[in-house]
Amino acid sequence: MDTVGSLRGFIAKTTSANHEEFFARRCVWVNGPVIVGAGPSGLAVAAGLKERGVPFIVLERANCIASLWQTRTYNRLKLHLPKQFCQLPKFPFPDHVPEYPSKDQFINYLESYANHFDIQPQFNESVQSAEYDETCGLWRIKTDQSANHREVEYICRWIVVATGENAEKVVPKFFGFHEFGGDIIHACDYKSGENYRGKKVLVVGCGNSGMEVSLDLCNYDSTPYLCVRSSVHVLPKEVLGKSTYELAALLLKWVSLRTVDKILLFLASWSLGNTDKYGLKRPEVGPLELKNTEGKTPVLDLGTFGKIKSGQIKVVPGIKRFARGKVAFVNGEILEIDSVVLATGYRSNVPSWLKESEFFSKNGFPKAPFPNGWKGNAGLYAAGFTRRGLSGASEDAIRVAEDIGKIWKEETKQQKPPAACHRRCISQF
Numbered sequence: 382m383d384t385v386g387s388l389r390g391f392i393a394k395t396t397s398a399n400h401e402e403f404f405a406r407r408c409v410w411v412n413g414p415v416i417v418g419a420g421p422s423g424l425a426v427a428a429g430l431k432e433r434g435v436p437f438i439v440l441e442r443a444n445c446i447a448s449l450w451q452t453r454t455y456n457r458l459k460l461h462l463p464k465q466f467c468q469l470p471k472f473p474f475p476d477h478v479p480e481y482p483s484k485d486q487f488i489n490y491l492e493s494y495a496n497h498f499d500i501q502p503q504f505n506e507s508v509q510s511a512e513y514d515e516t517c518g519l520w521r522i523k524t525d526q527s528a529n530h531r532e533v534e535y536i537c538r539w540i541v542v543a544t545g546e547n548a549e550k551v552v553p554k555f556f557g558f559h560e561f562g563g564d565i566i567h568a569c570d571y572k573s574g575e576n577y578r579g580k581k582v583l584v585v586g587c588g589n590s591g592m593e594v595s596l597d598l599c600n601y602d603s604t605p606y607l608c609v610r611s612s613v614h615v616l617p618k619e620v621l622g623k624s625t626y627e628l629a630a631l632l633l634k635w636v637s638l639r640t641v642d643k644i645l646l647f648l649a650s651w652s653l654g655n656t657d658k659y660g661l662k663r664p665e666v667g668p669l670e671l672k673n674t675e676g677k678t679p680v681l682d683l684g685t686f687g688k689i690k691s692g693q694i695k696v697v698p699g700i701k702r703f704a705r706g707k708v709a710f711v712n713g714e715i716l717e718i719d720s721v722v723l724a725t726g727y728r729s730n731v732p733s734w735l736k737e738s739e740f741f742s743k744n745g746f747p748k749a750p751f752p753n754g755w756k757g758n759a760g761l762y763a764a765g766f767t768r769r770g771l772s773g774a775s776e777d778a779i780r781v782a783e784d785i786g787k788i789w790k791e792e793t794k795q796q797k798p799p800a801a802c803h804r805r806c807i808s809q810f
């Protein structure tokens with residue numbers, strides 16, 4: 382353990398460059414944590430570490446920060462929740478930004494955030510695997526640099542997983558899918574209805590994405606069919622000019638979650654009427670309880686329900702099978718369809734690269750429920766897996782940065798390694 386001892390000393394004390402490169406750029410020692418992902422969660426952790434003087438690197442597979450927002454969202458997207466619930470720690474939205482920022486305004490905000498805290502992620506670098514090496518008490522993180530096809534191994538004391546709840550698209554398998562022949566995309570590749578004018582489009586999935594894609598299609602003269610295979614809670618975005626989300630957050634300070642759910646359902650029925658009648662059956666469990674137990678986000682209605690009521694959007698049940706230019710549904714109906722948009726959701730990609738099973742479960746989320754899913758063993762941290770959107774990500778980030786900052790401070794106080802120590806250590810790997 383001589384190696385570990387001296388490495389730890391080096392980690393604790395070195396104040397020079399963030400990392401040094403070894404073995405012809407293959408093996409890199411990182412002095413401080415490695416943050417995986419430069420979305421809002423990764424940026425928020427990075428900001429907290431900057432404030433505490435902890436050096437770090439951020440590895441990002443895409444060529445920009447917040448790639449979900451910049452490259453995998455539709456044009457008309459705005460935040461659903463008021464801006465005060467979506468801002469990251471220590472840097473509020475400017476006053477001129479409206480209550481519900483547009484996608485571009487949110488991206489600008491995140492760019493300013495990264496600039497303000499001087500966060501410079503390493504882009505085009507995808508983490509392929511990360512494993513804790515018991516023999517030396519350090520993490521080994523292997524990446525693929527897409528620009529030069531080079532593989533790099535980072536060695537570090539701490540790893541912060543910030544790859545998000547929406548890292549990969551979910552594409553279900555359907556019987557006869559290959560026979561269909563029309564174009565099929567996932568909602569993450571949908572930009573606008575421009576390419577769908579005059580077409581019959583089947584939108585599969587009635588989460589916030591499917592609902593909004595259907596609405597967008599109406600504005601481009603196409604005919605959307607919305608596939609609702611089970612149930613969904615549709616809530617008004619605002620009640621009497623006040624954000625429903627804000628109202629719920631306020632009520633939760635005074636009454637139980639179940640009572641808030643009852644109030645939300647009353648308000649939904651008062652404002653939207655009976656959604657069941659139009660094929661949007663409500664789940665047995667209330668909207669907040671369902672979000673907490675299954676992570677299923679309620680839909681905040683932006684006008685889709687009105688289009689369903691008026692018949693511009695037709696609700697169809699679950700899919701039985703696809704055939705050439707046709708789709709058969711479980712109720713026996715068969716429709717001619719030109720194109721399909723799969724708004725079937727996303728999943729975490731953590732199980733594909735993190736070799737660890739104590740803290741993360743098989744679905745790529747921490748096992749411990751909120752607010753305890755941010756710290757694992759041996760220097761493993763996570764931010765942004767709370768199923769509580771950006772506000773949950775911020776809460777995680779504050780805790781992670783505080784914890785690493787504390788350890789960093791204690792260790793830098795105690796140890797002073799010999800100047801040439803790290804080279805000697807690394808060469809032993």
Ligand SMILES: Cc1cc2nc3c(=O)[nH]c(=O)nc-3n(C[C@H](O)[C@H](O)[C@H](O)COP(=O)(O)OP(=O)(O)OC[C@H]3O[C@@H](n4cnc5c(N)ncnc54)[C@H](O)[C@@H]3O)c2cc1C
Pocket residue numbers: 417418419420421422423440441442443446447448449450454458459460461462466467506507508509543544545546547548590730734764765766769770771772774
């Ligand atoms: C369409 C849409 C709208 C949303 N709107 C809202 C909203 O209004 N309010 C709200 O609170 N939440 C919203 N959300 C939830 C969303 O999860 C958060 O807004 C936010 O993006 C989460 O940030 P994150 O950093 O945790 O994850 P992400 O934003 O997904 O960032 C993760 C980053 O990690 C990178 N990455 C992934 N795997 C690797 C790897 N192996 N190696 C290197 N890098 C990797 C990705 O490229 C990505 O840049 C929305 C989600 C979607 C899909």
Ligand SMILES: NC(=O)C1=CN([C@@H]2O[C@H](COP(=O)(O)OP(=O)(O)OC[C@H]3O[C@@H](n4cnc5c(N)ncnc54)[C@H](OP(=O)(O)O)[C@@H]3O)[C@@H](O)[C@H]2O)C=CC1
Pocket residue numbers: 458459460461462553568585586587588589590591593608609610611612677678699700724725726727
């Ligand atoms: N402006 C905003 O704030 C927005 C926020 N978001 C957020 O992004 C996240 C992802 O949302 P979203 O992309 O809508 O994904 P969701 O996971 O919320 O919804 C996926 C939908 O696809 C359905 N589905 C999955 N498989 C099938 C299948 N085989 N056949 C039929 N239906 C199927 C699901 O139905 P079932 O329930 O039966 O499984 C569900 O309705 C959420 O947290 C959401 O809140 C998204 C858009 C806008």
Ligand SMILES: O=C(O)C(=O)Cc1c[nH]c2ccccc12
Pocket residue numbers: 461462589626678679680681768769770771
């Ligand atoms: O995206 C999520 O999962 C969130 O928790 C944030 C969010 C976005 N749109 C919403 C609608 C209702 C409740 C939460 C959200």
